[in-house]
Amino acid sequence: MGGLGVEWIDAATAAERLGVKPATLYAYVSRGVLKRRHSEDRRSLFDAAEIEQLVRRGRPRSQPPELVIESGITALGLDRPYYRGRDALALARTADFETVAEWLWTGDPDAFASDHVARSRVHAPELTDSGVRGRVRDSEASGGPAGGGVRDSEASDGAARGWAHDPETSQAAIAAQRGLPEGLPLLDRLQVITTVLGASDSLRYQLDPASVAATGRRLISGLVDALPALRTPDGESIAERLWSRLCPQPATPALLAALRAALVLLADHELAASTLAARVAASARADPYAVVLTGLGVLGGPLHGGASHAAERLLAEVNEPGQATRVIAERVRRGERIPGFGHSVYKNGDARGSLLLDLVTEAAPDHERLAAARAVLAEVRRRRLPERNIDFALAALIGVAGMVPGSGEAIFAVARTAGWLAHAMEEYAKGSLLRLRASYIGPLIR
Structure with a gap:
């Protein structure tokens, strides 16, 4: 043709x-x-x-062939991801995190018709999530890959179930943290919480799609609710409950909208390092809690989710805008990578970071922390260094909101749990082991 x-x-x-x-x-x-x-x-x-x-x-031989995995979840565009064909930036402006998680898990358009869609919340941020109730499973459902078939009852409103606060779910995970060091990073706490939640779930090995989705609602809700509370939540949504764990001050509607958007924008990113690890675990039929633990273990690496913490520390060093030149110059002199800038996929800029930074700016245009962020951004651009990414915008949100250190990793982890489980569902359905091969470069075999 x-x-x-x-x-x-x-x-x-x-x-x-x-x-x-x-x-x-x-x-x-x-x-x-x-x-x-x-x-x-x-x-x-x-x-x-x-x-x-x-x-x-001649065929290129500089690198061994890459692993290619077929997936129907996320496509990466020039500057943004698309979740099952929908622009993630548009979803960040029009849908809440719970809705997007359901969409990633099911691909069912009815997810967007549920009551907990925050319509036009960026332009009308006073709208709050309605909250959703109950984690209900019905043992009479049809079977899935795991056999036994367990699903949410009343599937017609399944998107409105399982996200509400459940004290019984998080009680054991809260108790398990009592002996932990006071300053333990939030990401480490999330690993402990995941382990305890899995140990207390008798349905953890049900791997049919509806059961995994129900586990996802329980797990994400438990991850948030078992973190140490800094204040009483102002609502039932995941974003409102997570805010109460990360920030001692109440959220303004606009900043809460920015946190919701961050959760949506970080929910998945194709085969990022943690997602590939999670898929390998799922292909071995590891249960959803083990899959998430695998993802959490990789996420903290400084070249992945840990970059958000490094960006937080960078902005924390800039006490006032005039210090940005010195802070960036010192890192350049030491040959260090500037955290929050550059992206392995989006060479000309990460649109997720642009949107999130815009929302933070709309929420608090005159905030001193935002002024410091602008100064850092200007200095990086003056040096013609790579464009900012979503880690930088996340650090700006944390600084403006007054969240505790390490909040970026916690937001990243809670959000990406939705994506990890969506990818796990694809691997459960395939039923075959992902087996990578090495290109041996060691001593000659004798």
Whole structure:
């Protein structure tokens, strides 16, 4: 087939011409070796001339072929993710976190018709989540991959169930933290909470989609409610309850809207390091709590979710805008990466960070912490360093709101739990083990 002088061939033809497997062909796409387009029926098409050029040049051997996993959850665009085809930035402005989690788990458009959609909440931030009630499972449901089939009863309003505060769910997890050090990072607390919640859930090994979704509601609610409370929540939504664990001051409607948006924007990001680890665990049929523990273990790395904590510390060093030049210069002199700037996927800027920073600016345009953030941003741009990302915007939100140190990692972890479980559901449905292979470079085998 052709168009504008270009001959397009399908993936099978391209792979045959190159003498590679289809997975290797798509690895070339992800590495930027090849470009592709989609036909009207969503088939992948390749430029025949580009394929021939690669044949003459020889297959790239600088890196081993990348692992390619088919997924229907998140696609990464030029500057933003799309959740099951929906722009994550648009969802951050129009839907609450609970709704987006349900969408990631089920792909059911009815999730957006539920009562807990915060319609136009950025433009009308006084709207609050209605809250949702009850974690109910029905043992008479049809079977899933795990067999036994357990699901939420009253599926017609399943999106409105399981998110309300449940003291029984979090009581044991709260008790388990009594002997922990006072200044323990919130991310470490979340790992303890996940372990205790899993140990107390007799349905943790039910791996059919409805049961995993019910576990997800229970787990996310428990993660939030078992963190030490700094004040009484002002509502039942996940965002309101999480605020009460991270900030001793009450939330303004606009700042609460920014926290909701952050949860939505961080809910998933395709095969990020923690998500890949979570998928490998799920492919071995690890239960949802073990999957989330795997994700939490990877998330804290400084090149992943831990970058938000580094960005918090960076902004904390800038007591007033005039100090931004010195703080950035010292890091550049030491050859350090500037936390909160640059992204491995979004080379020209992370639109998630732009939106979140806009919301923080709308919420508190004259705040001193925002002035410091602007000064850091200006200094980084003056040096032509990489653009800011969502970690920087998250650090600005934490500073403006007056949240406790490490809140960025906690927000990231609570949000990404929704994505990890969505990816786990795909692996449970596949029923096969993800087995990566190494390219051996050790001593000769004798």
